[in-house]
Amino acid sequence: MSLVLPKSTLLNPSTAPALNWGILGPGWIAEQFAISLNTLTKSRIAAVGSRSLERSAKFARTHGDDDTRAYDSYDQVLSDPTVDVLYIAVPHSGHAELALKAIAAGKHVLVEKPMTLNAEQTRQVITAARSTGVFVMEAMWSRLLPIGNVIAQVLQSRLLGDVLAVNADFGAKFAVDPRSRIYDPALGGGALLDVGIYPIAFSAMVSSAKELLHASGRMAETGVDATFTAVLANQDGSTTSVFSSIETDSPQAAWIAGTEATLEVERPIFAGSRLVLRHHDGSIADSQKFSEHSAATGLGWEAAHVARCIGEGLLESPVMPLDESLAIAQTMDQIAGELRKRN
CATH class of the missing domain: 3.40.50.720 (NAD(P)-binding Rossmann-like Domain)
Structure with a gap:
């Protein structure tokens, strides 16, 4: 191929x-x-x-x-x-x-x-x-952008071969303010729900999680998770490493490694600016740039997808189905539970 x-x-x-x-x-x-x-x-x-x-x-x-x-x-x-x-x-x-x-x-x-x-x-x-x-x-607007569509096609076509590993991260440094939404547990603050959901959802697009193998991190003084790393075993046999934080800026990138090739998503993970497809020797086989890497330029694609689904009489999205939202929530619950046990 x-x-x-x-x-x-x-x-x-x-x-x-x-x-x-x-x-x-x-x-x-x-x-x-x-x-x-x-x-x-x-x-x-x-x-x-x-x-x-x-x-x-x-x-x-x-x-x-x-x-x-x-x-x-x-x-x-x-x-x-x-x-x-x-x-x-x-x-x-x-x-x-x-x-x-x-x-x-x-x-x-x-x-x-x-x-x-x-x-x-x-x-x-x-x-x-x-x-x-x-x-x-x-x-989950990442799925509904042109870059999300291309990633989905790559996975469906098995261009990468058998997926062996996924790595995804989203760290963004927020000012420490106990009164802010980010640090307030009553408002659902913390890294997991606010930014960690993006790398977890990215992994779920590749393969649904089968088991949480590891989760550890730091909690903020307000009681919300501030930084965490998680490792997932997936249904397709691959593993995923996830990092997320509200204490530091990370590369905000992702990659999918397969037996035939590796696909890289360049910053920002929530609306990647570039896809890079690499051979086994690390050389670039192909790449594409994307312009929808801010909310103001990208959320209209999500709104258009909703309009098309409703216009077709669908009750849920084939791209972001409800069962997948539930599976992602279950994975986040497991990570949150493990973080509470360890802190």
């Missing part, structure tokens, strides 16, 4: 059906989502909700149109008949409650990652979604 990287098969986001989005939690990530949505797709922001009417109104003025509604509660967005689909962008601790409320209201839902704080909450959301018959997806 020739060692050549495939091209992305994704359609331009502007060709996806237009949806009316409701935003729950007009913070930084919601702003990036709105910028990308407005730039790349034909969809619009129909309603914005938060606990502050002032914040909602400012977001609506900045990212909406003349008909965008601003509310001082989440429930008002849930009951707005103009809203087709909701983007839940509140802190992690609020994901499960709002997702369940949105599902009960009959709204389609895109939940910012992690879907919830743990596997049990994720299972509850999935059960509710499947019983109600609405579309629900965890917002």
Whole structure:
């Protein structure tokens, strides 16, 4: 087999059906989502909700149109008949409650990652979604970018041969502030849920985890995990090494080593800037650069994917299925449990 990287098969986001989005939690990530949505797709922001009417109104003025509604509660967005689909962008601790409320209201839902704080909450959301018959997806935007599409093609084609090992890391240094979302356990803070989910989800795209072999790390004074390393045994026989931290900046890269070739994902892992395919001797067989390596340039691809799924009548994404979100949550629960035992 020739060692050549495939091209992305994704359609331009502007060709996806237009949806009316409701935003729950007009913070930084919601702003990036709105910028990308407005730039790349034909969809619009129909309603914005938060606990502050002032914040909602400012977001609506900045990212909406003349008909965008601003509310001082989440429930008002849930009951707005103009809203087709909701983007839940509140802190992690609020994901499960709002997702369940949105599902009960009959709204389609895109939940910012992690879907919830743990596997049990994720299972509850999935059960509710499947019983109600609405579309629900965890917002793992890495999968839905052109680079994610190319990686998926490489894996499906077995271009790498049998996968032997995966390595993925995401460390980003955050200011130590006990009042911040990152360091607050009540808000789902810590490396695992905020940044560690990316390398864990990357590994899950290669092969689902079978067993947690090792997890160790450091805890912050607030009680959240600050830095950790984990080793997974996967269903395909490969092993994965994961590193994540909120205390230091790491290469934020990943690689997949196979019997025929190795694939490298260059920084940042959540939206890689370049793929490099290497021969066994380390020489480059092929490479591709990608431009969607910021939230403002990339989240519109995720919104377009949701719109296509809903337009096709799908209740979950074939690229980021609900069972995989549950499996990732279970792996993170196991890592969290091991870190608590060791600290």
